[in-house]
Amino acid sequence: MTPIVTEFTPLASAFGGALIGVAAVLLMTFGGRIFGATGILSGAILPSGAGDRAWRWALLAGMVSGPLAVQLMTGSMPAVEIPISLPMIIVGGFLVGVGVNFSSGCTSGHGVCGMARLSPRSIIATLTFMAATIVTVYIVRHVIGA
Amino acid sequence: MKLIVYYLIGLVFGVGISISGMANPAKVLNFFDLAGSWDPSLMFVMGGALIVTFIGYRLAFRRSAPLMAPRFEVPTRRDLDLPLIGGSAVFGIGWGIAGFCPGGALPALGTGMIEVAIFVASLIAGLLTARGLRRIGVNALTKSTT
Incomplete structure (x- = not known):
């Protein structure tokens, strides 16, 4: 499988960021609150006993409205190109x-909010998942050749 | 009224993710593919987000409390443990396989693509599985070994 070549978009990406x-x-x-997609989703769907779920669902509704906005x-939907198979999506x-x-936490909670607070846990988490992602993409694309 | 504010904040995030390219697995995977079709755009997403958050948080924390909640609720832990590092590594492996992180996938749901819905369903299955594992003591086990 040949990876889809994507255009370098520094301005749009910096503005979106x-x-x-x-x-x-x-x-x-x-x-x-910290804007962490993991925490917001978990708090919305997992029974936690806390009665403050409405704001999380409002945030999620806003997030999902992003592409339409x-x-x-x-005049066009943002590109979502998926260069992988269905089993890989699921796994x-x-x-x-x-x-x-x-x-x-994930990229938003640790990578943005935690790093901005200079939290040592978030800095280590971000370095770890970025490294794991680079290694995984290398193995998938250049060793296995999927 | 509060829920409208949360909705709009979520919308800003969803628009930002959509414009930045984080909702596009092809672009995300190319960012991590240093040895192949490298697209450095995501560095600009991270840079833009971190600069704004770093400065904005310092302004936000000048207040004694948030505008719509009794207090700031930010994580205070500073210890590094196995769940943090191991979890981040597993997250990175998944991100490298699928190209979606939670903050990228949730707004992408708004495009209506079935593949995104399948990813989010798998993500939720993973969240519930991990929660179950932690309940039966994996968390305690990993803590005792660190």
């Missing part, structure tokens, strides 16, 4: 779910 940061800062300013503004998704539950 800045918006991710704006959302993280707004959630802290208004709600006093982009379509309304630019990858399952491993992501197991991993982020144990690590208590």
Whole structure:
């Protein structure tokens, strides 16, 4: 399988990244919470006993509305190109779910919010998952050749 | 009223993810494919998000409390343990296989693509499995060995 070549988009990516940061800062300013996709999703779906799920579902609804809002503004849906097979989606998704539950966070929670707070746990978590991802992509694409 | 604010914050995040390319597995996997079709765009996502969050958090924390909640609820742990590092590694392996992280996949659900829904369902299955494993003591076991 040949990987899909993607265009280098420094401006769009930096602008999108800045918006991710704006959302993280707004959630802290208004709600006093870390913007971590793992924590928000877990708190919304897992029975935790806490009666404060509504705000998480409101956040999730806003997140899911993102692509449609982009379509309304630019006239086209953001590209979602999936260069892998269905079994890989399922295995990858399952491993992501197991991993982020144990690590208590993912790219948004540890990689953005935790790193911005200079949390040692988040810095180590981010370095670990970035390294694991690089090694995995290397093995999948250049050793196994999937 | 509060829920509308949370919805809009989620929307800013969802738009940011969509514009940045984080919702596009082809782009994410190319970022990590240093030996192949490397696309450095995601470095700009991380950079943009971190600069805004780093500065914005410092402004947010000047207040004694958030605007819509009684207090800031940020993680205070600083210890590095096996669940954090092992979980991050497993997350990275999954991310390298599928190309979606939780914060990228949730907004991507809004495109209506079935593959994204399958990824998110697998992610939730992983979250529930990890939660079950932790309940039956894997967490205690890993803690006692560190």
